[in-house]
Amino acid sequence: MNTSELKQAIMQAKKDTGTLVLAHTYQDPDIIDIADISGDSFALSKAAAKMPEVRRVLLCGVRFMADTVKILSPEKEVVLSHRKATCPMAEQISPERVRAFRQENPDVCVCAYINTSTELKAECDVCVTSSTAVKIVSSLPSKKVLFIPDQNLGSYVAKFVPEKEIILWDGCCPTHHSVSVKDVQDAKAKHPGAKIAVHPECRKEVVALCDFIGSTSEIINYCKSVSDDVVIATEKGVCDKLSRDYPERGFFQLAPTKLVCPNMKMTTLQNVYDAILGNFGDVIEIEEELRLKAKRSIDNMLKYGG
Numbered sequence: 001m002n003t004s005e006l007k008q009a010i011m012q013a014k015k016d017t018g019t020l021v022l023a024h025t026y027q028d029p030d031i032i033d034i035a036d037i038s039g040d041s042f043a044l045s046k047a048a049a050k051m052p053e054v055r056r057v058l059l060c061g062v063r064f065m066a067d068t069v070k071i072l073s074p075e076k077e078v079v080l081s082h083r084k085a086t087c088p089m090a091e092q093i094s095p096e097r098v099r100a101f102r103q104e105n106p107d108v109c110v111c112a113y114i115n116t117s118t119e120l121k122a123e124c125d126v127c128v129t130s131s132t133a134v135k136i137v138s139s140l141p142s143k144k145v146l147f148i149p150d151q152n153l154g155s156y157v158a159k160f161v162p163e164k165e166i167i168l169w170d171g172c173c174p175t176h177h178s179v180s181v182k183d184v185q186d187a188k189a190k191h192p193g194a195k196i197a198v199h200p201e202c203r204k205e206v207v208a209l210c211d212f213i214g215s216t217s218e219i220i221n222y223c224k225s226v227s228d229d230v231v232i233a234t235e236k237g238v239c240d241k242l243s244r245d246y247p248e249r250g251f252f253q254l255a256p257t258k259l260v261c262p263n264m265k266m267t268t269l270q271n272v273y274d275a276i277l278g279n280f281g282d283v284i285e286i287e288e289e290l291r292l293k294a295k296r297s298i299d300n301m302l303k304y305g306g
């Protein structure tokens, strides 16, 4: 089948099997095309949870995203689009290490980026997304906070919440962390006058040179709100989406060879078709006690972040 025939076959297979397809914005544009909903990982999980009539969900993204859908919608069958699609940042600290830290530091609140495994979420007090992290950390009752695993998002938060003592872990997103100051300087020289929008998973010295800092959806909203050209300093999927949605505008990818997440790009359109038919992907199973512990961190995220 060519791409167009495959897309048609996917639309039919979705109907035949009653499968809702969720795609993270970093997925290939062809996958975004056939998805029922695309967006940030937590937005996808919330959207699925609000659809009780949906019994089966295919998450095109990485494992922690499919896990989060399952944590919020345990009654649904949740399938990850590719068994090997994982986020390296999600397991950069072990649950045992968090437990040991807690025992040594009982007065410290443990805050986990949503990009973590279910086992890590279960060991933490609260989760955050990149768009809610500052608000949530500033609302926590504890003065000391261990922020795991992303040192870059953690240091971004620390800058805005000086009243807290933020202890950083040394994890990072390998894709965003690979961007250098020189990449930003090169982009400024190539696109003079353009704004630069950056994800806080980038290094703090990179973030400091940019005009706008935000999550995937915040960057998209920012680009819609300004008339300037914008250089996009996050995973390539965001610039691809903006360029497709607004072909008359000037959107440029910063560091185009670096800002491509190999894990997010692992899933192909053929994988999606096969997974909808039950011949590919991974059905997510989470033991109930673990799910409830992990859900508590997400519930606290909603409590403190709104």
Ligand code: SF4
Residues within 6 Å of the ligand: 062, 086, 087, 088, 089, 090, 115, 173, 174, 175, 176, 235, 261, 262, 263, 264
């Ligand atoms: S872009 Fe970074 S944080 Fe997102 S899935 Fe890829 S490795 Fe993980």
